[in-house]
Amino acid sequence: MKQFLIHIVCLCMYIVSYGQEEFHVFPKDHNETPGTQNGTGTINNPWDLQTALSQKPDIVNSGDTIWLHQGIYNGRFISTLQSLKSNTFITVSGFKKEKIILNGNVNSSNKNVLEVKGKQVIFKNFEITCLGYFSRNAKDEDFEVITGLEHSSGEDCQFINLKIHNNPGLGVGSWKQTGGSLFDGCVISNNGYIARDGRGISEGMYTQNISSKTRIIQNCIIFNNYYKGVEVWSANKKAKYEYVKNYEIKNNVIFNNGNPAQQFKDNLIIASGDLNGINIAKNVKVESNFFYHNSDIKNGQIGGDAASLTIGFNKNAPVENVTITGNVIIGRNNALRILHAKSLTFENNRIYSGYVTLNASVLEHINHWNFKNNIYFTKKSASFRVAGDKDYNLERWQSNFGIDQSSIWQHIKEFDMPSVVNVTKYQHRDLTYKVVLFQKDGLDVLVDFSKPALKEGLSYRIYDVENSNVILQTGTLSEDRKITFPMQLSAFEKPLHNTTAQKTPSNFGVFVIEFNAQRSTPVSDEKDNIFKRFFKWLGF
Missing domain, CATH: 2.60.40 (Immunoglobulin-like)
Known part of the structure; x- marks a missing residue:
């Protein structure tokens, strides 16, 4: 019996060790164990980062982990890693709590600090940035646009606890062929530059989705990017198919975007610029987020342009099946803009704004809206401003359109909420x-x-x-x-x-x-003790 169990245990250990391998990466200029192209990925003979990110599935595959060790990785990198086993990931992670920085402020024809082309890969626990001096002004001779994270292709990737900041371009571009992806716990800030005409350019995150799989953006902090915070959006005016759909955006804090260019812009926009009415932003859930632009709320400051949340952009492509629930929306005159929406649920939100901005086209679809349990804090009681129509106070808004029956209005000076x-x-x-x-x-x-x-x-x-x-x-x-x-x-x-x-x-x-967690017995020792007791029972 023992002999049989010994064979089973050995087989299991072989399968585990074969199925889940660990590889190691060090900066090329590391003093003791520099990463090289000719390395083997071991702790004593590590890879450089680009070599690790270029490995074929016969070397790095499902369940494997690539550990990045402390240091600055100078370069612009492309990952083509892909996991071939369904629902099983390759992980590229910073090692323990070590500080890992990908620095894209180098001479390169590549325009991204990190471009991701693979599928089912988890990237977590490192920074993506540009260090040192670089121009932020398009008028400068040495100016160069550099994107932080370019997720160009490959479904079901995860981006966890990344810090993407100070890139003179887009923070994150996650495009239509990258459905099923997750952004969790990322901090995306201070990305972008000043255009020749003085406008702020580049968002914290620009994202599209052609897939039926849901893209999730959760627990992220996105702020102080030169243009908008998050764009769920396409500027294509002549689209032939849908690719702005199927999102969950929840429990994020998105604030002060546009601030570095001195023009507050949308913290979040969900829309499409399609004139054909084909590529319509749809099936988007926005839940329990905090949207904010600088305001002296104690003194009722509300003037100026500072949209925090915008729904819809083009009359020919009104959003469909968009749900906005449990959010705090704080801005200036037009903190909340509902421009073109065919079907919209808006519930349990708290709004601080000069007024709610709406376009006349909403009157064609407002009978498909579901509004309730909202609190509106505005500077005038006639707070629902429909362009091309008139301003409505809450009572007339409710009676004319049959919505928001359980909502309330208060003056902006009454605004308050739990600390x-x-x-x-x-x-x-x-x-x-x-x-x-x-x-x-x-x-x-x-x-x-x-x-x-x-x-x-x-x-x-x-x-x-x-x-x-x-x-x-x-x-x-x-x-x-x-x-x-x-x-x-x-x-x-x-x-x-x-x-x-x-x-x-x-x-x-x-x-x-x-x-600071304190453990009397390391986890690895506990596992070792289990094996030791088992092998002792086997007679070793």
């Missing part, structure tokens, strides 16, 4: 939480960490995402599990990357808090 907007644990980072706070008077906020069941005595570090290279506060979790977060940040060093971009005022902040 702790959201505390979300990062799924793929140990004991790390995203904390979104709003306190219109700019007072410090007490956050309760008892619900995550964290243990007393854990040490912690707090970072402001707008200045994430500096530890804002440290401490130890007390018996009551409550931590005070500072909202008055004006005394801190200005964190933004250019002199015109303004930091958020003290009424709003996004923070990351990391707790």
